[in-house]
Amino acid sequence: MARDTIYDRDLDRVPANHQPLTPLLYLDRAARVFPDQVAVVHGTLRRSYRELYARARRLASALAARGLDRGDTVAALLANTPEMIECHYGVPMTGAVLNTLNTRLDADAIRFCLEHGEAKVLITDREFARTAAAALEGLRAKPFVIDVDDPDYDGPGERLGETDYEAFLATGDAEYDWPLPGDEWDAITLNYTSGTTGDPKGVVYHHRGAALLALGNVITGGLGQHPVYLWTLPMFHCNGWCFPWTLSIVAGTHVCLRQVRAEAMYRLMAEHGVTHLCGAPIVMQMLINAPDSERRDLPRRVAFFTAAAPPPEAVLAGMSEAGFEVTHLYGLTESYGPAVVNAWHADWDALAADHRAARKARQGVRYPVLEALDVRDPETLEPVPADGATIGEVMMRGNVVMRGYLKNPAATQAAFKGGWFRTGDLGVKHPDGYVQLKDRSKDIIISGGENISSIEVEDALFKHPAVAAAAVVAKPDAKWGETPCAFVELKAGATPTADELIQWCRGRLASYKLPRHVVFGELPKTSTGKVQKYLLRARARQDGA
């Protein structure tokens, strides 16, 4: 189509000027430039970048010697330990694809992932041996199993496999000359979404996207040189938002953490001078609700990146007081984790606390490495007006969007229909272009023909001083079709009535948006702290709540 110009002649791609983008080279660089820099801290263990790289190459070489090849899958059922970081490099250094498994899944779900992803190898921590053993049972093609026996873990759990991780590594070559991917489009990892309905979908990442998102993290997160990063976010979750690769760009230190507990977090932050961490809102709750006995003075202000739900005003205030600077990110498994950032304007600091929180609650704008972000009508694909009110579907387009769903062309095509990745999230575009989520498509409540954002109702409830957490879902209603049903977790000692909460909302919401039912109790949450609304929806449908 394009006409031939002087620039189209004799200026071709050759090895000297065209190499595949890959995050694996970031580790090679860190190990050469800062070999003695501490790469990994875990309990009393310290490993330098020289050692981390050598171990990753050993892993790659040992896997290659076992016949692992381009496009083979290696599954990992691991906590946030050094082995998990090594897997993020060592596995793709063979051309294979790393499938990190959610350690909270049950055996059936794990078995599904192993089977669907056709894992040839499973690397599994002793802590999850029971689930792993049950998952392996009944699996048609058994993977080669490697046990991780973490000295920092002294709980129950058998070794299941043919070999132990350290013994396996010892068979590898620390100087292994690993091949670059043949193409930057080659798969690097596989992440199963914890779908609330139907089978999990296998999201495929490629080297190009992982390399770019990692650069985007450094810039968006303002990491600087040698950051110290605390592993509160599970690495099985969107490859830890690509931070296993991100840190190599700036030769940062990974501080590992098996169990997300306030005491351990404060201790590690104080001991190692942690500069950055990521986590769901539940992690912020832990930090600010920790008793004084578990708190420690932090040597510096700590950057906290959160996603999944907008940080409420009270939480922001509590975090600031506790010494944290919160940045609100947004993304999905399909976008390598965060691809959207609530880019902060310095002059917003002068706003009143509630207005600041309202600004902070917006999901924001695209990462510099995401090419497009918009809110559009899901049918016509027309952009919604930037009025902060008209709801449309949040859509993305760019190099940090997944290749697609493994062995699921129908789902891939549906997700990419019309040239955009359909997030399934509903939102608005504010006059300044910032995007704000209003709901998941399936979370919107349609009452008497009016759309009600469950998030808006939750926000109103959350402002009540007695409310610790709130989730609002649709309850079938003979007259209105659906009405809002609120599930509320109260703070210790608080005893408001359902009616009191409904009255509280009356001054804050249009009357058709008021919850008609209020149910008290603990909210069911996923391992990453997301409220499991599908369970609440089932309850709202069934009982007379």
Add this chain to the structure above:
Amino acid sequence: MARDTIYDRDLDRVPANHQPLTPLLYLDRAARVFPDQVAVVHGTLRRSYRELYARARRLASALAARGLDRGDTVAALLANTPEMIECHYGVPMTGAVLNTLNTRLDADAIRFCLEHGEAKVLITDREFARTAAAALEGLRAKPFVIDVDDPDYDGPGERLGETDYEAFLATGDAEYDWPLPGDEWDAITLNYTSGTTGDPKGVVYHHRGAALLALGNVITGGLGQHPVYLWTLPMFHCNGWCFPWTLSIVAGTHVCLRQVRAEAMYRLMAEHGVTHLCGAPIVMQMLINAPDSERRDLPRRVAFFTAAAPPPEAVLAGMSEAGFEVTHLYGLTESYGPAVVNAWHADWDALAADHRAARKARQGVRYPVLEALDVRDPETLEPVPADGATIGEVMMRGNVVMRGYLKNPAATQAAFKGGWFRTGDLGVKHPDGYVQLKDRSKDIIISGGENISSIEVEDALFKHPAVAAAAVVAKPDAKWGETPCAFVELKAGATPTADELIQWCRGRLASYKLPRHVVFGELPKTSTGKVQKYLLRARARQDGA
């Protein structure tokens, strides 16, 4: 070749997940996210990112309306003014290629570039009208000429063209919906190297490389959000090391500067709180040799990125005292400007000043966005041992290496021979992997069969307190083949003899490396501050120096 795997099926590139990498989208983002941030300062002029983007789109739209198309060349003969920044966006937004011209070239050289690059449009500043007019004369295909009449310039110079830049912009559309490049491999700019022999070569950059080097600059330079950047480095030099694009990633402020003078630099740094600037060693000399009357207190420490020659100890000390933090970069026109950085280790701060300077003098390690850097035997391509002594050719490989030389396949093939970009620079690899230049291939002196690094001799001379600058070249010698001949620029008032300098070197160099001749006088330099050794070589050959 690669076998078909489950990851090779139904996971193809589509618009939702694959977009061309291009630095142009960084401006789109900055204008949307930080529309009111000051993008450009020039004299009393201030322009926001909203305005900069609108003007770039006007330029693109006006050029497109004149028929400019993909692969057409637009030449720019401009000072470091706002128009030059706009050209870096507006021209490639049409698919055309920006050819920035060195304003110090003579008319013949400019005419050669216009002819060879087949420029369809020339945008030229009134200051350079005389040269431009002479260059246009005798040109077979006359480009459409647009004059820039900068209110900040009141010197001589006619308008030459059919229209004036502002009038031309007024015909454009500020909302122009510019097309993304069809392919990230498409050319974005054309930079003629100021070759010392033969015709200049036209180095072609592509969107992919420019986008990546800009990300690399943000990370390597530690730019942070909203840096304030002073334009001391000419934008015609490797597109100002890609900083016109780099700043948009972090919504920084461009502080323009027509003339590099100490008084203006200090004034602008103080007035605008400049955080970063780039420049050749000569700019550092200007800053530290400025009289007190021209100096200003700087509101903060300023990051100074230098390249072209290693910063000597005395200069580093002077810069530090004057409030600057110097980072040493290295690159070539062929690598988009800097692709190598003297990555600093915090513990080197504790070294004695001379050892610190010796560390700082090394060119260093690859940018995170350059895939490979090595020193190799130019014949066998074997890596040299990392012994800090064995000389080889510095070679690069990666995505921030040019596409090649325009209409010069022979030169392109020679540059990329063996799968590496041959820099033509000779250097060593230290035990820690850091690369250090020893010479250009053509600058090495071969005396009695021994290689002598001219840089090493220059270093020895430079340490003499009376020496302001020194350049050493080969002088033909009947007995030895060649001997080192030193050209020395003295500090004001200093009067050492040639013999005194040779004796000074005796304690510092092997005797065969001692300069046999010393010539005093000002050194000839290019517009970017590089010593023109080819002129000195000619003098060394001719006169009895």
